[in-house]
Amino acid sequence: MVKIDLNADLGEGGSADAELMTLVSSVNIACGFHAGDAQTMLTSVRNAIKNGVAIGAHPGFPDRENFGRTAMVLPPETVYAQTLYQTGALEAIVRAQQGVLRHVKPHGMLYNQAAKDPVLADAIARAVRDCDPQLILVGLAGSELIRAGQRLGLATRQEVFADRGYQADGSLVPRTQPGALITDEEQALAQTLEMLRTGQVIAIDGTSAKVQADTVCLHGDGEHALRFARRLRAAFAEHGILVSA
Numbered sequence: 158m159v160k161i162d163l164n165a166d167l168g169e170g171g172s173a174d175a176e177l178m179t180l181v182s183s184v185n186i187a188c189g190f191h192a193g194d195a196q197t198m199l200t201s202v203r204n205a206i207k208n209g210v211a212i213g214a215h216p217g218f219p220d221r222e223n224f225g226r227t228a229m230v231l232p233p234e235t236v237y238a239q240t241l242y243q244t245g246a247l248e249a250i251v252r253a254q255q256g257v258l259r260h261v262k263p264h265g266m267l268y269n270q271a272a273k274d275p276v277l278a279d280a281i282a283r284a285v286r287d288c289d290p291q292l293i294l295v296g297l298a299g300s301e302l303i304r305a306g307q308r309l310g311l312a313t314r315q316e317v318f319a320d321r322g323y324q325a326d327g328s329l330v331p332r333t334q335p336g337a338l339i340t341d342e343e344q345a346l347a348q349t350l351e352m353l354r355t356g357q358v359i360a361i362d363g364t365s366a367k368v369q370a371d372t373v374c375l376h377g378d379g380e381h382a383l384r385f386a387r388r389l390r391a392a393f394a395e396h397g398i399l400v401s402a
Contacts, residue, residue: 160399161353162314162372163389164295165382166215166264168193168201169224173383178204180386181375182402183211185262185295188243191217191225198250206256211402213295216243217264225265226332233280236267240284248288259402260314261285262295263302272300272328279305286311298368299327315369319349319389320376323358327366336361342385346392349373353398 164183167174169192178184186201187193193201205212216239217225231239240263248258263271263281271278278296282305285292290311296302298315306313320339322330330337339345352358352370360366375386393400 158397158399159353160401161370161393162211162402163375163386163393163400164213164262164316164372165375165386166262168197168215170197171382174201175204176383177375177386178208178210180383180390181210182400183213183260183372185213185215185260185264186247187215187217187264188247190219190239190243191221191264195246195250198247199254202247202250202254202256206254211259212247212251212256213260213262213293214244214247214258215262215264216240216267218267220266225267228266228270233276236277236280237284240281241288244284244288244292258289258292260293260295261288262316268297268302269329269331271302271305272297275301275305278302279308282306282309282311295372297328298370314371316372316374317349317352317358317368317370318374318376319385320345323360323366323368325360325362325364325366327358327360327368330361342381342388345385346388349389350392350396354396 163181165181166185168186218229220227251258278301293312294306295314303313322336357365
């Protein structure tokens, strides 16, 4: 049986958070830089523990104005410190609730830049390792972030996206370009199943790109997130795919 982790980014102000936690196997909780605050982090952690889902930190660039989607050029040591700060804050909250922090997945532009920039990727991976070498580093399948984690001896989890368009090199189509978001649910379902079954995705130019799917991201900030999550779970069940962290 094929096993897949289904993850969602939460604690970002979405109204569907509590219900989404019943449909996914792991959550990435915003740590205050791009969204969220101490109270939302605590609430999200308590909900995650109650639902038995794996808890992860979701650190981002310090950019609340644009939800962590603004490109930034910061010194590697600044990114290291900011990642350590955000991850450490969530880890303390999780520990205080008798839970365990399992993984770290960068957010938005930090995630996208680290996918292609080995220096940035190394700064993030070092921060994760120095916080706790048992943490799993989640990054875009085939990215520099995954390679940085592997170099430092971290367990990694390669991520694919149900509702994002892909470029020929396996990277995501930038949100500023046409084809970045897949709004047709049938297409998103078909793309997800194809990635799980074949390890391939059809890029926007029609070519086939290789992807390793260890975890599927379900965006929690879309209004159709809950409906799509249920459809994805039903499709997985139908195809004998087990959802588990």
